[in-house]
Amino acid sequence: MSTNPKPRGGSSSELTKLKLLWRDSLSDSARDYWRALFISATTQAEIRKTIATKLKVELKRDSQLTEFRSWLEDQDARDVEAQRQFEDEQRLKSQFGDSMSPEEIRQRVLQAAYARAMAKGDFKLGLQAMDRDLTSQKVSIDREKLVLMKRKADAYDRAQAALNEAKNSKGGITPDTLKKIETELRLL
Amino acid sequence: MTARERLIAKKVLNHLHELDGGQATVLEIHASIGGMTLCSAAELDAVLELLDTQRFVLFVPARFSPTVKKFNLTDAGAAARLQL
Numbered sequence: 001m002s003t004n005p006k007p008r009g010g011s012s013s014e015l016t017k018l019k020l021l022w023r024d025s026l027s028d029s030a031r032d033y034w035r036a037l038f039i040s041a042t043t044q045a046e047i048r049k050t051i052a053t054k055l056k057v058e059l060k061r062d063s064q065l066t067e068f069r070s071w072l073e074d075q076d077a078r079d080v081e082a083q084r085q086f087e088d089e090q091r092l093k094s095q096f097g098d099s100m101s102p103e104e105i106r107q108r109v110l111q112a113a114y115a116r117a118m119a120k121g122d123f124k125l126g127l128q129a130m131d132r133d134l135t136s137q138k139v140s141i142d143r144e145k146l147v148l149m150k151r152k153a154d155a156y157d158r159a160q161a162a163l164n165e166a167k168n169s170k171g172g173i174t175p176d177t178l179k180k181i182e183t184e185l186r187l188l
Numbered sequence: 189m190t191a192r193e194r195l196i197a198k199k200v201l202n203h204l205h206e207l208d209g210g211q212a213t214v215l216e217i218h219a220s221i222g223g224m225t226l227c228s229a230a231e232l233d234a235v236l237e238l239l240d241t242q243r244f245v246l247f248v249p250a251r252f253s254p255t256v257k258k259f260n261l262t263d264a265g266a267a268a269r270l271q272l
Contacts, residue, residue, distance in 0.1 A: 019209035083252045085215040106229040
């Protein structure tokens with residue numbers, strides 16, 4: 001299993017450099033320093049100057065810094081959710097590890113994650129979960145329609161059979177036969 | 189890689205690509221690519237192992253737990269994503 005950082009040879013944009021620095025090289029204390037700076041009253045221009053001085057990354061525009069901060073916010077939110085999912089998994093394992101398989105535990109964790117995402121409303125995952133729910137609801141409704149159609153078809157066949165039997169019998173259509181047909185027709 | 193592994197791998201690499209340099213845990217990846225309706229936990233773990241072996245992804249331990257891995261896309265993975 002690989003643990004050593006691999007140099008990237010692709011995109012050389014300053015923004016990408018900053019993201020990779022943040023992801024691969026900065027210590028926790030360094031990240032805390034930068035986070036504190038981002039939420040301070042320091043202007044974006046001054047922050048960019050500090051980044052250029054300390055990290056040797058030249059962000060020429062405020063919009064690049066804004067984009068980086070947005071990316072960071074998204075990554076931090078993912079980290080919080082990742083920790084929550086891990087804790088859910090650990091709790092389920094300790095409580096139900098003997099009776100639930102790892103796959104079942106994974107299913108439960110994912111369901112809880114989808115529920116949280118939908119409650120937040122702003123996480124892409126929630127939309128995927130909603131799509132899935134809507135699809136499975138649609139499938140369920142279609143299935144119910146099919147069952148109902150089959151019941152109607154069967155009821156019609158029985159009513160038709162009763163009618164034919166009555167027509168062919170000596171007594172013709174009796175009150176009993178009529179009642180039978182009506183009962184079947186109530187299903188239609 | 190089998191066709192199924194390729195399908196799962198493509199979704200994993202696409203998700204990591206969308207993070208634009210960010211990282212994701214196995215659970216997040218699994219949730220994002222379709223959950224249990226797409227593949228089992230064992231299948232996903234196997235595909236991630238494959239991708240790691242081929243250096244398409246890189247993993248580091250998560251800060252909140254050394255047993256949890258966070259994956260990101262490598263340059264080779266970015267190129268492979270387009271070919272899968």
